[in-house]
Amino acid sequence: MAWPESRVLSPGEVPEEIEKPREEEWAENLNVHLVCPECKEFPPNLVEEAAAGDTICASCGLVLSARIVDTRSEWRTFSNDDQGNDDPSRVGDAANPLLNGSQLQTSIAFGDGSARSRELHRAQNKVTHDKTTKSLLAAYKQIGAYCDASHLPHTVSDTAKQFYKLAEESRVLKGKSQEAIIASCIFVSCRQNGVPRTFKEVMSLTKVPKKEIGRTFKLLEKFLQQHSKATPTSVQGGVIVQNAKYTATNATKAHELCRRYCNHLGLDNATTIVAQEMADQMVAKGFLDGRSPISVAGVAIYMASHAMGNPKSPKEISVAANVSDGTIRSAYKYVLGDRGRIVDAEWLAGKGGDIAKLPSA
Numbered sequence: 432m433a434w435p436e437s438r439v440l441s442p443g444e445v446p447e448e449i450e451k452p453r454e455e456e457w458a459e460n461l462n463v464h465l466v467c468p469e470c471k472e473f474p475p476n477l478v479e480e481a482a483a484g485d486t487i488c489a490s491c492g493l494v495l496s497a498r499i500v501d502t503r504s505e506w507r508t509f510s511n512d513d514q515g516n517d518d519p520s521r522v523g524d525a526a527n528p529l530l531n532g533s534q535l536q537t538s539i540a541f542g543d544g545s546a547r548s549r550e551l552h553r554a555q556n557k558v559t560h561d562k563t564t565k566s567l568l569a570a571y572k573q574i575g576a577y578c579d580a581s582h583l584p585h586t587v588s589d590t591a592k593q594f595y596k597l598a599e600e601s602r603v604l605k606g607k608s609q610e611a612i613i614a615s616c617i618f619v620s621c622r623q624n625g626v627p628r629t630f631k632e633v634m635s636l637t638k639v640p641k642k643e644i645g646r647t648f649k650l651l652e653k654f655l656q657q658h659s660k661a662t663p664t665s666v667q668g669g670v671i672v673q674n675a676k677y678t679a680t681n682a683t684k685a686h687e688l689c690r691r692y693c694n695h696l697g698l699d700n701a702t703t704i705v706a707q708e709m710a711d712q713m714v715a716k717g718f719l720d721g722r723s724p725i726s727v728a729g730v731a732i733y734m735a736s737h738a739m740g741n742p743k744s745p746k747e748i749s750v751a752a753n754v755s756d757g758t759i760r761s762a763y764k765y766v767l768g769d770r771g772r773i774v775d776a777e778w779l780a781g782k783g784g785d786i787a788k789l790p791s792a
Contacts, residue, residue, distance in 0.1 A: 469491050470493075484499050484500075530568075584626065590623055603650060629725060632753065689707045693706060693732060701784075729759045733748055734770070767791075770786060770789055
């Protein structure tokens with residue numbers, strides 16, 4: 432029997448089997464379980480919600496983990512696989528209903544900057560260039576900018592874009608300027624979404640003359656009423672909803688403006704309710720017939736603020752309502768003698784107000 436040769440190690444030398452320890456392969460620890468801390472069931476009754484990326488306990492509904500990665504494979508749709516409009520593909524963005532065409536295109540990069548790359552890039556741009564889509568995008572951008580500047584909700588912006596697209600496709604407003612069409616779309620959209628604006632406010636926002644907005648608005652509203660009977664569409668919450676009829680709107684009422692103006696002036700909810708009631712009574716009893724809703728709302732806020740013990744001057748109200756303070760003073764003098772008929776004294780006292788606090792002039 433031959434023994435292996437032994438070698439004497441020099442000082443500081445480490446044996447090979449000690450110098451290079453063997454690395455163990457990674458393995459998942461199957462003894463670790465995700466258990467609901469509320470139910471403490473074993474085995475745990477867990478559900479993976481791929482849409483939200485959460486792991487949820489099916490027994491109590493507690494979210495145990497978030498942002499899980501969906502490891503399932505993506506579907507691929509071929510030409511003969513799409514039967515009955517059932518496309519299971521989850522790849523790519525959804526089509527924008529506010530634009531025309533299939534919205535699928537191929538872009539060719541500029542490349543290395545050679546003459547052939549430039550010519551190919553220029554030729555591809557000429558083929559795919561769509562003037563209609565470009566003009567629509569420019570109009571949508573301008574509508575969004577106006578709505579953001581006026582602090583209007585996104586539903587107003589989306590509805591205005593839909594109205595603009597319908598008007599452009601039908602050519603019903605042919606000959607009108609793009610600015611006038613955009614202004615009328617925003618005006619109609621505000622009324623449809625319950626946030627009415629006056630012609631004066633839209634005029635100051637878009638710089639379009641009041642008469643031009645009025646003419647375009649009448650044509651647009653007439654077209655939308657006819658179009659909604661045939662193929663009704665509207666936009667609600669950023670989503671186009673079918674079978675939603677267009678509702679014809681009336682002139683902006685004074686009580687609709689009172690809440691917004693009172694909010695700008697920092698008045699409380701009780702004062703706002705009193706101002707709205709006064710505005711309704713003035714219109715119902717014909718005290719300020721022939722005057723604009725802005726003037727009626729300004730007078731109602733002036734009277735309500737004094738009656739509720741938080742007086743606002745005509746100058747302050749004129750800034751919020753965009754009406755001259757002289758108009759508010761003259762209208763107030765006109766209704767001062769009938770102040771007892773505008774609002775019930777007992778009802779006003781229940782709100783914490785007193786009609787005797789109104790100024791004499």
